[in-house]
Amino acid sequence: MGTKIPISIAGNLVADPELSVGESGVAHAKLRVAVNQRIQGADGTWQDGEPVFHNVSAFRALAENSASSLRKGDPVTVAGELEFRSYEKDGERREARRIVADTIGPDLRFGTAVYQRMSHGTVAAPDAEVRAGVEAPVAAEAASPAYNVSSKSPVVVPPFAAAAGSEMSF
Template sequence: MNETHVTIRGNLVAEPDRISSAKGDFSTFRVAVNEFYRDQVGGGYVDGRSSFYKVVAFRAVGSNVQQSLKKGMPVLVHGILRMSQWQTSNGETRSAPEIEAINVGPDLRYGIATYQKVPGQNQRGGGSEQPSWRRDGNPTTDPWGNASAEAAPESAVADLTGDAAEEEPMPSSGPLVEQQAS
């Protein structure tokens, strides 16, 4: 599936809205992304255009957004870019960019945050922790819920002593650029 993943950094322009639907609750909020550039004459920074993005956050992310973020906070949002379309009352079709949030957090360049784990949520954003399996085949608790409750077959246990353990990680292009394989 081809999806366009984006990461934006900006400020919340209003309090997040909680919306209830037949499929469940979710949060929406708007982020203003302000461009700025260095003035070639004076050398100072000059404000450029502002872009506004609607962000939709489902499940645990949406719930945590409601409890954590307030108007004016600097945030980082990573998610899937989509185009939202609707009809106006006079029949015109309008569209705007919308981001389905995967990750949302405060921008720590401008302040500090205190992290508080929500009981009953694992790091994948839902449900209780499920049993997993260690290399020796014994069950353990995996906070990501990666394995099923059945015993892992011998072929599923990774050998970390071979060539894979010596591979170096790919260098990062920067803090806001995510490298993805197509």
């Protein structure tokens, strides 16, 4: 029997997410996240501590969206349950831990992101038009990735424009 503990981490992806589909048809993404502790020395300078590596599992739509949105090196936040398991391999008892993610997202301390809502049950192509509520259609250029970690500079996305002929005047 496993023990589950609520947990939240912020770190960087060590590799691209690995997406697979199980025999039951459920999508599963495996992620590896490195978390570095910052330590301030007696002289006031900051240094990186030893990294702690976490195995993260995501399922269903979260797995598919993570695999299509995140890449190696991206800063991420993960919330879920820390799961401890014990098993036997080659006659030897072993233990493993992983985080089963409830949510995964880019860490916005280091860049910007544009949220693209997906319709229930489908994952749209990156260049597909998206409609969300009363908002105007999002153009393909706004749907392009706006999360640029390498330059750490924001990507300017124009605000939603009013649909032609629906301008309001007072």
